[in-house]
Amino acid sequence: MPEPIVELFERSGALLRGHFILSSGLHSREYFQCALVLQYADLAAQICGELAAKLREVDCDSVISPALGGIIVGQEVARHLGKRHIFAEKENGKLVLRRGFTIESGERFLVAEDVVTRGGKVQETIDIVKQHGGSVVAVGSIVDRSGEHRPNFGCRFESLVRLNVEAFSPDQLPPDLVSVPAVKPGSK
Numbered sequence: 001m002p003e004p005i006v007e008l009f010e011r012s013g014a015l016l017r018g019h020f021i022l023s024s025g026l027h028s029r030e031y032f033q034c035a036l037v038l039q040y041a042d043l044a045a046q047i048c049g050e051l052a053a054k055l056r057e058v059d060c061d062s063v064i065s066p067a068l069g070g071i072i073v074g075q076e077v078a079r080h081l082g083k084r085h086i087f088a089e090k091e092n093g094k095l096v097l098r099r100g101f102t103i104e105s106g107e108r109f110l111v112a113e114d115v116v117t118r119g120g121k122v123q124e125t126i127d128i129v130k131q132h133g134g135s136v137v138a139v140g141s142i143v144d145r146s147g148e149h150r151p152n153f154g155c156r157f158e159s160l161v162r163l164n165v166e167a168f169s170p171d172q173l174p175p176d177l178v179s180v181p182a183v184k185p186g187s188k
Contacts, residue, residue: 005050005142005160005161006161008043008047009032013033014033014034016030016031016185017030017031018031018180019182020183020185021182021183021184023121024117024120024167025169026169026170027177028165028166029177032114032142034069034114035069044072044076047076047142048077048079048080049080051073051077051112051140051160052076052077052081052140054140054158055110055158058110058156059108060083060110061108061109062084062086062107062109063081063084063086063109063110063111064086064088064111065085065088065111065112066087066089066095066113066122066125067088067089067090070113070114072114073142077110078112083110086103087101095121095125097128102132103128103133104134106133107129107133109136110136110139111136111138111139112139113125113140113141115143116143116144116146116159117145118146119146119151119153122139122141122151138155138157138158139156139157140157140158140159141159143159143160144161144163145163145164147165147166148164
């Protein structure tokens with residue numbers, strides 16, 4: 001039986017503990033640095049294969065992911081599903097399609113992401129697909145750490161791990177986090 005996902009994160013040093021600023025702007029005591037797990041091709045294939053298996057019956061044409069964290073996830077999920085993979089990347093502070101990627105009118109997409117906290121990058125990616133005439137039929141992420149704030153993307157949302165990890169707005173930090181310097185690991 002494959003090793004549980006959280007154990008893989010802990011063993012590879014990808015589950016970090018401290019004071020972190022998430023891409024959503026929220027602060028947390030825990031951070032899932034998926035890149036530290038996904039740097040190992042065998043683990044990336046195993047983890048993303050499990051995610052693809054949860055989404056295998058979704059009727060989609062292609063997979064799209066937001067850069068940067070979702071690129072490996074999207075590529076591996078697409079490989080397991082036998083689909084094309086494209087990604088959206090930041091330009092002037094917002095996600096856009098570049099590199100000659102196109103979306104056909106009516107093309108059905110699965111959005112693949114590494115970690116979802118509030119779902120901002122996933123929603124930006126969904127908006128891009130819709131702006132180009134496509135539709136999003138499902139979202140898949142390795143980790144869903146949205147807790148009670150689970151986003152509604154208007155389609156099926158699957159994850160391998162669903163955790164209720166505390167996240168705090170910058171003006172509502174608990175005393176233990178106030179006394180620890182914040183780190184933004186995604187930008188290191």
